[in-house]
Amino acid sequence: xxxxxxxxxxxxxxxxxxxxxxxxxxxxxxxxxxxxxxxxxxxxxxxxxxxxxxxxxxxxxxxxxxxxxxxxxxxxxxxxxxxxxxxxxxxxxxxxxxxxxxxxxxxxxxxxxxxxxxxxxxxxxxxxxxxxxxxxxxxxxxxxxxxxxxxxxxxxxxxxxxxxxxxxxxxxxxxxxxxxxxxxxxxxxxxxxxxxxxxxxxxxxxxxxxxxxxxxxxxxxxxxxxxxxxxxxxxxxxxxxxxxxxxxxxxxxxxxxxxxxxxxxxxxxxxxxxxxxxxxxxxxxxxxxxxxxxxxxxxxxxxxxxxxxxxxxxxxxxxxxxxxxxxxxxxxxxxxxxxxxxxxxxxxxxxxxxxxxxxxxxxxxxxxxxxxxxxxxxxxxxxxxxxxxxxxxxxxxxxxxxxxxxxxxxxxxxxxxxxxxxxxxxxxxxxxxxxxxxxxxxxxxxxxxxxxxxxxxxxxxxxxxxxxxxxxxxxxxxxxxxxxxxxxxxxxxxxxxxxxxxxxxxxxxxxxxxxxxxxx
Amino acid sequence: xxxxxxxxxxxxxxxxxxxxxxxxxxxxxxxxxxxxxxxxxxxxxxxxxxxxxxxxxxxxxxxxxxxxxxxxxxxxxxxxxxxxxxxxxxxxxxxxxxxxxxxxxxxxxxxxxxxxxxxxxxxxxxxxxxxxxxxxxxxxxxxxxxxxxxxxxxxxxxxxxxxxxxxxxxxxxxxxxxxxxxxxxxxxxxxxxxxxxxxxxxxxxxxxxxxxxxxxxxxxxxxxxxxxxxxxxxxxxxxxxxxxxxx
Numbered sequence: 001x002x003x004x005x006x007x008x009x010x011x012x013x014x015x016x017x018x019x020x021x022x023x024x025x026x027x028x029x030x031x032x033x034x035x036x037x038x039x040x041x042x043x044x045x046x047x048x049x050x051x052x053x054x055x056x057x058x059x060x061x062x063x064x065x066x067x068x069x070x071x072x073x074x075x076x077x078x079x080x081x082x083x084x085x086x087x088x089x090x091x092x093x094x095x096x097x098x099x100x101x102x103x104x105x106x107x108x109x110x111x112x113x114x115x116x117x118x119x120x121x122x123x124x125x126x127x128x129x130x131x132x133x134x135x136x137x138x139x140x141x142x143x144x145x146x147x148x149x150x151x152x153x154x155x156x157x158x159x160x161x162x163x164x165x166x167x168x169x170x171x172x173x174x175x176x177x178x179x180x181x182x183x184x185x186x187x188x189x190x191x192x193x194x195x196x197x198x199x200x201x202x203x204x205x206x207x208x209x210x211x212x213x214x215x216x217x218x219x220x221x222x223x224x225x226x227x228x229x230x231x232x233x234x235x236x237x238x239x240x241x242x243x244x245x246x247x248x249x250x251x252x253x254x255x256x257x258x259x260x261x262x263x264x265x266x267x268x269x270x271x272x273x274x275x276x277x278x279x280x281x282x283x284x285x286x287x288x289x290x291x292x293x294x295x296x297x298x299x300x301x302x303x304x305x306x307x308x309x310x311x312x313x314x315x316x317x318x319x320x321x322x323x324x325x326x327x328x329x330x331x332x333x334x335x336x337x338x339x340x341x342x343x344x345x346x347x348x349x350x351x352x353x354x355x356x357x358x359x360x361x362x363x364x365x366x367x368x369x370x371x372x373x374x375x376x377x378x379x380x381x382x383x384x385x386x387x388x389x390x391x392x393x394x395x396x397x398x399x400x401x402x403x404x405x406x407x408x409x410x411x412x413x414x415x416x417x418x419x420x421x422x423x424x425x426x427x428x429x430x431x432x433x434x435x436x437x438x439x440x441x442x443x444x445x446x447x448x449x450x451x452x453x454x455x456x457x458x459x460x461x462x463x464x465x466x467x468x469x470x471x472x473x474x475x476x477x478x479x480x481x482x483x484x485x486x487x488x489x490x491x492x493x494x495x496x497x498x499x500x501x502x503x504x505x506x507x508x509x510x511x512x513x514x515x516x517x518x519x520x
Numbered sequence: 521x522x523x524x525x526x527x528x529x530x531x532x533x534x535x536x537x538x539x540x541x542x543x544x545x546x547x548x549x550x551x552x553x554x555x556x557x558x559x560x561x562x563x564x565x566x567x568x569x570x571x572x573x574x575x576x577x578x579x580x581x582x583x584x585x586x587x588x589x590x591x592x593x594x595x596x597x598x599x600x601x602x603x604x605x606x607x608x609x610x611x612x613x614x615x616x617x618x619x620x621x622x623x624x625x626x627x628x629x630x631x632x633x634x635x636x637x638x639x640x641x642x643x644x645x646x647x648x649x650x651x652x653x654x655x656x657x658x659x660x661x662x663x664x665x666x667x668x669x670x671x672x673x674x675x676x677x678x679x680x681x682x683x684x685x686x687x688x689x690x691x692x693x694x695x696x697x698x699x700x701x702x703x704x705x706x707x708x709x710x711x712x713x714x715x716x717x718x719x720x721x722x723x724x725x726x727x728x729x730x731x732x733x734x735x736x737x738x739x740x741x742x743x744x745x746x747x748x749x750x751x752x753x754x755x756x757x758x759x760x761x762x763x764x765x766x767x
Contacts, residue, residue: 008699128596133569133571133739134569134739135568135570135596136596167593167594167595167596168593168594168601169590169591169592169594170593170594251750446586
């Protein structure tokens with residue numbers, strides 16, 4: 001059983017690494033071939049938003065002579081392997097063969113599919129490093145990576161990767177060997193992870209994608225430039241999610257795309273005065289069109305994602321009774337998804353994004369105008385005051401529309417906080433978002449439950465009109481609607497306390513402190 | 521974790537060869553295996569090319585805590601580790617005698633290894649001593665090689681009688697015919713008759729072959745350098761019987 005390894009990069013392309021190592025270690029240690037060089041096909045897998053990478057994990061599908069194997073390894077030494085059993089990518093972790101690997105992955109990836117992040121061929125040779133008794137004291141692995149898709153102008157290969165692993169009880173000798181090796185020309189201690197090396201040849205890096213607005217703004221920069229930078233970042237997120245949405249890889253592509261559209265619409269609305277005349281007014285209908293396009297599929301996704309939990313909560317019906325309802329949702333989603341994909345491939349969409357990018361990149365800062373800090377304080381302050389006023393007007397008898405409207409205003413404030421997060425103190429920003437989120441969750445549940453109940457009723461009517469639906473299915477849908485209704489009432493009853501917490505003098509003071517010093 | 525002791529009161533009957541080859545086969549089956557060389561002659565250590573030296577010697581090993589784990593060395597075979605012998609192991613009886621409950625000491629030292637190993641082989645020196653009692657207390661199975669002669673059978677009876685009189689834990693005993701010389705009628709007859717007559721004798725029989733002696737030249741298990749030989753087949757059959765008994 002072996003442990004502890006010393007890694008090196010070997011850059012000499014003239015001399016084979018084993019030959020150089022043999023010369024370096026003679027006569028004290030010998031280098032004995034153990035396994036002939038063999039080629040492995042390696043495919044690194046992660047979710048589009050790099051959930052495994054962020055958790056310090058690397059997942060590979062390795063194919064050699066035998067069946068393909070999945071290998072999950074962690075920076076803390078964690079390693080789980082499982083047969084790939086012909087898995088095809090993209091795939092949800094829950095579709096992998098049952099076992100420890102699947103259990104570990106499902107919690108991390110959730111609704112996101114695993115898809116290839118990089119591919120390479122790996123030529124691996126193994127050697128025994130032996131002492132004078134011909135006893136193996138360490139293992140030497142020489143690995144040459146050949147990325148599948150290097151970017152033009154970049155080297156197709158990476159330096160050979162050498163790894164010396166001590167045999168248990170021989171750490172001292174392995175360290176001596178490593179020191180000797182480190183002194184050789186062309187040998188450099190340490191290697192970047194194989195995935196990073198392969199991605200680098202394509203000009204990429206792990207963890208690049210995030211749906212967060214990670215734009216660094218300066219308080220004194222022109223507000224127009226700051227807003228343009230945020231909107232450009234949102235356009236990047238929107239475009240990054242188009243292929244995955246069109247291919248219907250997983251539901252989060254559409255979700256991230258939709259959020260990018262919503263944030264853009266909020267930016268256009270709240271920051272209209274900062275943009276060149278007529279720009280916001282011109283693009284608002286375009287992005288409304290795009291947002292509306294995404295609604296039917298996303299609503300059905302939410303239905304299907306929460307379906308199992310809803311079915312499990314039935315009290316007077318069996319989850320199996322809901323099968324016709326489920327089939328209906330799946331069929332309707334397929335239709336809506338096709339419609340959405342068609343629209344995202346349309347000339348209208350392509351023209352919209354190209355023109356929007358051109359408008360943002362070509363936008364010159366105004367000669368006069370507020371700086372980013374003051375504009376942010378103004379936008380956030382106004383959005384905050386609007387919530388306090390409209391929320392304060394809601395009482396127990398208020399119609400649902402007032403709560404729905406308040407939910408929209410909360411979203412606007414949330415997005416505004418996110419746009420300008422880099423201008424504010426991070427802990428204060430997080431606290432403000434947390435306080436707002438408490439109110440948003442309550443309003444979200446309330447409205448989502450109302451929408452779901454309406455849809456359940458409408459679908460029940462559709463199924464009945466189409467004929468052939470069993471009575472048990474309709475009864476189960478009624479049961480489901482009743483549970484959704486219960487959640488709706490619960491959320492409604494919580495509203496006043498949630499709003500009171502958000503509108504408390506202490507919370508108001510904290511909000512004011514967030515933008516203090518930059519009040520208009 | 522299962523503990524198997526290759527032990528016999530008589531010496532030179534193939535204990536070490538059995539321990540070395542069976543531990544190699546067990547590791548080949550994917551089990552995590554430790555072979556503990558308790559014999560100061562250090563034959564098992566030599567066969568695996570491991571220097572027979574333990575830091576602090578037998579005293580540190582028996583009286584210390586965690587010393588055993590630190591002394592373990594990896595072999596050239598996946599899944600197979602070795603606790604090397606040390607010349608001070610000739611005094612293990614005396615060292616054990618200075619501890620509380622000496623017959624239980626070895627079992628207590630081995631217990632923490634349960635998380636790391638599926639099987640531990642104890643290659644024991646011959647004779648009956650305090651160390652033998654400690655080995656018998658620790659072992660789940662005593663694997664006793666017997667050369668099919670009257671004297672060897674007498675030694676086996678002595679061993680089973682000794683185990684029967686132990687207080688507390690008593691390991692199972694599985695004897696097997698070892699160093700069978702096919703040219704000798706007595707060897708052939710006893711090797712065939714014993715498994716039928718005695719349930720504590722395995723059907724597997726290990727022939728006396730120069731290939732087994734070659735282990736000292738090759739410094740490797742015969743099951744590694746001559747896996748298709750009659751000797752390896754004999755050990756494979758014996759390992760299959762041992763595995764069946766343990767499960």
